[in-house]
Amino acid sequence: MSDPLTIETAAAGDIAAVMTVMTEAFDPAFGEAWNANQCLGILGLPGVWMLLARRAAEPLGFALARIVMDEAELLLLGVRPAHRRHGVGSKLLERVTAEAEARGAARLHLEVRDGNPALELYRARGFSQTGCxxxxxxxxDGKSFDALSLTTVVKK
Structure with missing residues (x-):
């Protein structure tokens, strides 16, 4: 039997594990990954939280989010390629949504590159496009891609 997936609130001390995921999860061809200083810089701001998914001690995925007033935003969600389509991203998104609701959010927003396979996950979880x-x-390679703004209602 494999170890269970755990999702914990991450802190500055977890940045090496987060960066392990970041390096693998974000294709460098698109420049979407953040560096450690960017993550640490925003993590210290009010209303920002980060989650880290692990199996045993191995980091599998992470999510970084923030809330301002009653609007929450998923800034980053990454899952290591070998662990995609095994529920890690879904569990992280569920936890971000629950945390956003607990913090008083009415809606959860995110922005994603058109063509990103994660769109499938977001749409399956009730996000709809609200902008482009x-x-x-x-x-x-110089090719450009639209950024899609997606939103879901957190408080039903």
Missing amino acids: RPDYYRGA
Whole structure:
């Protein structure tokens, strides 16, 4: 029997584990990954929280979110490629949503590159498109991609 998946609140001391996931989860062709200083810088701000998914001691995924007033935003969600489609991303998203609701959010927003496979997860979890930023992301090959703004209701 394999070890259970655990999701814990992450702190600055977990940044090495988060960066392990970040390096594998975000394709460098799109420049979407954050560096450790960016993560640590925002983590110290009010209303920001980070979650880390592990199996035993191995980091599998993470999520970084924030809330301002009654609006929450999922800033980053990453899962190591070998662990995708095994429920890690879904469990992280569930926890972010629950935490956003506990903190008083009415809605949860996120932005994602058009064509990102994570769109499937977000749509399955009730997110709908509320906006689009044309040509927001630029790949290493010069091709541009729209940024899609998605939102879901947290408080029913």
